[in-house]
Amino acid sequence: MAAVTLTNVIKRFGSFEVVHGANIDIADGEFVVFVGPSGCGKSTLLRMIAGLEDISGGDIAIGGKVMNDVEAADRGIAMVFQSYALYPHMTVEQNLSFGLRMNGNPKADTDRRVKRAAEILRIDELMQRRPKQLSGGQRQRVAIGRAIVREPQVFLFDEPLSNLDAELRVQMRVEISRLHKELGVTMIYVTHDQTEAMTLADRIVVLKAGNVEQIGAPLDLYDDPANRFVAGFIGSPKMNFLSAKVVDTSNSAAIIELVNHGGARLRKPLRDAFPAIGAEIVLGVRPEHFFEVGEGDCDIPVKADVAEHLGSVSYVYANAGPEELIVEREASRQRAGGDHFTVSIKAERSLLFDKSGARIR
Amino acid sequence: MTSRSQARLGRSILLHLFLTPLALIWLFPLWMMVVFSTMPDNGIFSPGIELLPHDGFIDNFNNLQRDTNFVGAIGISVSVAVTYTVLSVLLTSMAGWALARYEFHGKGAVVAIIFGTITLPYAVVLIPQFIMVARDFALANTWIALIVPPLFNSLGVLFMRQAFSMMPAELFDAARVEGVKEWRIFLFVALPLARPMLAALAIILFLASWNNYLWPLLINSQPGAMTAPVALGTLIGLTKVSWGGIMAGAVMLTVPMLIVFVLLQRHFIAGIAAGAVK
Amino acid sequence: MRTQNATAYRFLTPYLLIFVVFWIWPIISSFLISFQATRTVPWRFAPAFNWGRLIGDPAFYNALKNTLLILVIQVPVMIALAIGMAVLLNSPLLKARGLYRFAFFAPVVVGEVAYSAVFRLMFSLDFGIVNKLLNSIGLPKVDWFSNVTPAMALIMIAVTWRWAGYNAIIILAGLQSIPEDVYEAATLDRVSKVKQFFHITLPLLKPVIVFCAVLSIIGTMQLFTEPFLITERGGPGGGTETLGLLLYRQGFRSLNFGYASAVAYTMAGLAIAITLVQLWLMREPK
Ligand SMILES: Nc1ncnc2c1ncn2[C@@H]1O[C@H](COP(=O)(O)OP(=O)(O)O)[C@@H](O)[C@H]1O
Numbered sequence: 001m002a003a004v005t006l007t008n009v010i011k012r013f014g015s016f017e018v019v020h021g022a023n024i025d026i027a028d029g030e031f032v033v034f035v036g037p038s039g040c041g042k043s044t045l046l047r048m049i050a051g052l053e054d055i056s057g058g059d060i061a062i063g064g065k066v067m068n069d070v071e072a073a074d075r076g077i078a079m080v081f082q083s084y085a086l087y088p089h090m091t092v093e094q095n096l097s098f099g100l101r102m103n104g105n106p107k108a109d110t111d112r113r114v115k116r117a118a119e120i121l122r123i124d125e126l127m128q129r130r131p132k133q134l135s136g137g138q139r140q141r142v143a144i145g146r147a148i149v150r151e152p153q154v155f156l157f158d159e160p161l162s163n164l165d166a167e168l169r170v171q172m173r174v175e176i177s178r179l180h181k182e183l184g185v186t187m188i189y190v191t192h193d194q195t196e197a198m199t200l201a202d203r204i205v206v207l208k209a210g211n212v213e214q215i216g217a218p219l220d221l222y223d224d225p226a227n228r229f230v231a232g233f234i235g236s237p238k239m240n241f242l243s244a245k246v247v248d249t250s251n252s253a254a255i256i257e258l259v260n261h262g263g264a265r266l267r268k269p270l271r272d273a274f275p276a277i278g279a280e281i282v283l284g285v286r287p288e289h290f291f292e293v294g295e296g297d298c299d300i301p302v303k304a305d306v307a308e309h310l311g312s313v314s315y316v317y318a319n320a321g322p323e324e325l326i327v328e329r330e331a332s333r334q335r336a337g338g339d340h341f342t343v344s345i346k347a348e349r350s351l352l353f354d355k356s357g358a359r360i361r
Numbered sequence: 362m363t364s365r366s367q368a369r370l371g372r373s374i375l376l377h378l379f380l381t382p383l384a385l386i387w388l389f390p391l392w393m394m395v396v397f398s399t400m401p402d403n404g405i406f407s408p409g410i411e412l413l414p415h416d417g418f419i420d421n422f423n424n425l426q427r428d429t430n431f432v433g434a435i436g437i438s439v440s441v442a443v444t445y446t447v448l449s450v451l452l453t454s455m456a457g458w459a460l461a462r463y464e465f466h467g468k469g470a471v472v473a474i475i476f477g478t479i480t481l482p483y484a485v486v487l488i489p490q491f492i493m494v495a496r497d498f499a500l501a502n503t504w505i506a507l508i509v510p511p512l513f514n515s516l517g518v519l520f521m522r523q524a525f526s527m528m529p530a531e532l533f534d535a536a537r538v539e540g541v542k543e544w545r546i547f548l549f550v551a552l553p554l555a556r557p558m559l560a561a562l563a564i565i566l567f568l569a570s571w572n573n574y575l576w577p578l579l580i581n582s583q584p585g586a587m588t589a590p591v592a593l594g595t596l597i598g599l600t601k602v603s604w605g606g607i608m609a610g611a612v613m614l615t616v617p618m619l620i621v622f623v624l625l626q627r628h629f630i631a632g633i634a635a636g637a638v639k
Numbered sequence: 640m641r642t643q644n645a646t647a648y649r650f651l652t653p654y655l656l657i658f659v660v661f662w663i664w665p666i667i668s669s670f671l672i673s674f675q676a677t678r679t680v681p682w683r684f685a686p687a688f689n690w691g692r693l694i695g696d697p698a699f700y701n702a703l704k705n706t707l708l709i710l711v712i713q714v715p716v717m718i719a720l721a722i723g724m725a726v727l728l729n730s731p732l733l734k735a736r737g738l739y740r741f742a743f744f745a746p747v748v749v750g751e752v753a754y755s756a757v758f759r760l761m762f763s764l765d766f767g768i769v770n771k772l773l774n775s776i777g778l779p780k781v782d783w784f785s786n787v788t789p790a791m792a793l794i795m796i797a798v799t800w801r802w803a804g805y806n807a808i809i810i811l812a813g814l815q816s817i818p819e820d821v822y823e824a825a826t827l828d829r830v831s832k833v834k835q836f837f838h839i840t841l842p843l844l845k846p847v848i849v850f851c852a853v854l855s856i857i858g859t860m861q862l863f864t865e866p867f868l869i870t871e872r873g874g875p876g877g878g879t880e881t882l883g884l885l886l887y888r889q890g891f892r893s894l895n896f897g898y899a900s901a902v903a904y905t906m907a908g909l910a911i912a913i914t915l916v917q918l919w920l921m922r923e924p925k
């Protein structure tokens with residue numbers, strides 16, 4: 001009913017190209033998150049889908065219909081903005097009904113829709129207040145309510161939670177998830193926060209500098225990133241990257257040497273490609289994929305600098321030569337600063353990237 | 362008392378000792394305007410020093426009304442200033458909105474021309490404006506002549522452009538996504554939010570029109586078509602007029618504005634501070 | 640933003656029409672008229688007619704000289720005064736701030752005609768309150784209207800009274816936009832209040848002061864009403880004649896539009912020069 005399809009979408013501001021041909025297929029009812037660092041073009045993409053920006057090249061279709069020249073109002077979308085964009089001079093009720101009233105929607109229907117939105121979001125009590133008299137979380141609800149009353153086929157969110165404090169953010173995240181289940185409509189959600197992306201999305205679109213780096217389900221991106229950028233961006237704390245060199249290739253595996261760790265070697269089975277012997281490569285290991293001595297395929301000694309204790313786990317910022325590693329440890333095994341210990345890497349729990357950042361499988 | 366608070370007190374006394382006489386000097390002409398307006402002519406032109414008001418305002422006003430139809434002129438001034446203010450606020454805020462909030466072909470050129478000519482002296486356009494309005498359009502001594510030409514004021518456009526571009530863009534995008542027509546976004550979202558700026562602009566424009574002298578002097582010089590300042594100006598320098606009457610007229614032109622100033626000081630100052638006038 | 644030509648021009652056109660008809664076209668037209676002999680009908684193109692006359696006209700040089708003289712003396716005095724007013728009004732030590740603000744800002748709303756009339760009365764020779772007060776403290780009377788120097792002084796006093804508060808408002812707004820912590824930091828560094836004024840306040844105020852100066856120069860350059868009404872059409876004997884008055888006299892008394900336009904464009908030239916100086920003063924340091 002309302003799938004969204006982007007085909008070779010390009011955006012230029014003047015002669016400055018900020019989106020370089022994006023191809024994204026979003027299924028009806030899917031929750032898709034665009035994630036990437038600030039300035040990578042997420043908002044621009046979203047605003048093009050909304051009809052707030054001209055499309056410099058390519059096509060955007062909603063529900064199978066190309067929308068390039070259709071007004072924002074006629075695309076069947078609703079949008080929630082980062083700043084909430086509530087009309088400061090109107091009450092909550094007026095904010096919710098403004099668009100419908102301006103378009104001559106019958107009053108009874110408007111009232112019904114406003115009431116329903118208020119119920120869904122539990123803001124019935126706030127209807128006569130002005131935005132100034134609301135807390136951040138309440139404003140956020142009203143902004144979402146304003147989108148709900150439009151009964152759109154596609155919801156667009158542009159960093160809706162970034163102005164909230166950490167606790168509210170978690171709470172609203174759950175609410176948005178719930179809303180998606182309840183309404184069952186397509187949602188496109190923009191954020192720079194990978195945690196939000198991981199927790200909310202059916203599928204994540206990772207963007208970098210106007211390019212789509214990878215599209216996939218959260219755990220697929222986590223376990224099987226297409227390149228070093230995605231590997232580093234998804235997951236918190238970040239994946240560790242260790243400089244390495246190929247010393248031998250044989251029997252569908254490469255032997256690599258970790259250059260900053262006293263020549264420690266790892267045999268890494270490969271499937272598709274074999275790098276040249278002597279090539280400089282990078283080994284990626286997630287903090288939780290360091291094992292106890294002997295459990296892995298390659299041991300490296302490190303020195304704990306600082307330990308952050310989160311209760312269930314501790315993150316140890318460890319020093320090994322010029323490289324700083326983040327190691328996740330069970331709380332009971334955490335080390336104090338200055339301790340020396342040895343971690344172990346497993347071949348199947350590590351990823352290889354070539355010098356340009358592309359994945360070697 | 363600590364030496365610190367002593368030093369503060371000393372500085373405070375010095376400040377007031379300096380500022381008070383200056384303030385009195387600054388108020389003096391206005392005070393004297395009021396005093397003169399209540400004195401008979403033979404009192405004004407007497408050797409004594411009179412610093413307090415008398416009770417002759419009504420007589421002076423009657424003299425003024427005898428010399429020129431001042432009440433009629435005030436009527437014209439009020440109507441013209443009100444009409445001008447409404448029209449000018451409307452025109453400049455519409456134009457300011459377009460320049461602040463839309464991308465369109467020729468925008469750069471329009472902005473460049475407005476900015477590029479803003480510091481040109483008004484004197485430059487005086488003669489062609491006069492020829493056009495008086496001769497080509499034959500509109501001298503009409504209200505249109507007083508109201509329409511001064512509407513070109515581009516500072517108002519820049520002021521409103523500034524006001525609108527400081528509002529968060531997402532607000533208008535939100536309305537757009539909701540399918541609200543552009544002119545309704547302007548009327549029901551942008552203008553209500555710009556109320557303080559509109560107030561500042563309106564006050565400044567009203568004042569400018571109320572006090573405008575040169576253009577009305579040139580274009581509406583017939584008795585019966587004159588604005589109040591022009592009517593009053595014709596009396597200055599004549600020999601057989603009542604100076605008490607002139608002062609009564611000056612008071613009638615000034616005191617209402619002073620009251621407005623006191624009541625709406627915040628808007629006034631905002632308007633001037635943002636360079637909306639002149 | 641999407642490109643929206645039709646919508647944008649619908650909002651813009653009413654203003655643009657007025658702007659073009661009553662501002663842009665007259666600017667061009669005035670320039671053209673200045674090259675035409677307008678004494679006889681039909682007007683004819685005669686480049687040297689007005690400009691040639693202007694260059695040799697002692698009345699023009701007199702008006703130019705007076706205008707520049709007023710500019711050079713009155714504007715700096717007024718700006719300095721306005722800075723002083725603004726700084727003192729901004730002092731946290733000031734009590735009854737509203738009253739002082741009223742005193743200095745009130746002239747801003749007073750019309751040129753009204754205040755010209757008052758100044759004329761206040762400064763009249765035998766019965767003016769100013770001379771009476773001068774006498775009462777043992778000083779001689781000043782004949783403000785019959786001698787050139789006092790007449791010029793009077794014009795400058797009047798203009799300063801009318802506009803100092805206006806500039807003070809702008810400067811005060813500039814002052815209030817300087818963050819308080821800059822001064823707190825300076826105080827902790829033992830920088831005296833006076834040094835703070837010269838090394839923090841003034842440099843930060845520079846753009847505002849330049850703006851005020853340009854506004855004042857361009858306003859004063861067109862000075863008309865004060866010499867027209869206070870010193871009786873530029874008297875004594877042309878001693879306070881300004882370019883504005885010359886333009887009025889030529890354009891609207893003698894109906895000599897060509898010559899008046901040449902005078903107008905002389906003012907425009909000055910204004911453009913001053914604007915360029917401003918842009919140069921405000922340029923970003925490389
Ligand atoms: N109106 C505009 N004009 C010019 N450049 C813009 C405009 N809007 C955004 N950009 C640029 O486009 C790039 C992408 O911006 P945006 O989509 O807002 O990034 P984000 O991913 O943080 O939302 C940035 O480099 C930004 O500077």
Ligand SMILES: [Mg+2]
Pocket residue numbers: 042043044159
């Ligand atoms: Mg963004």
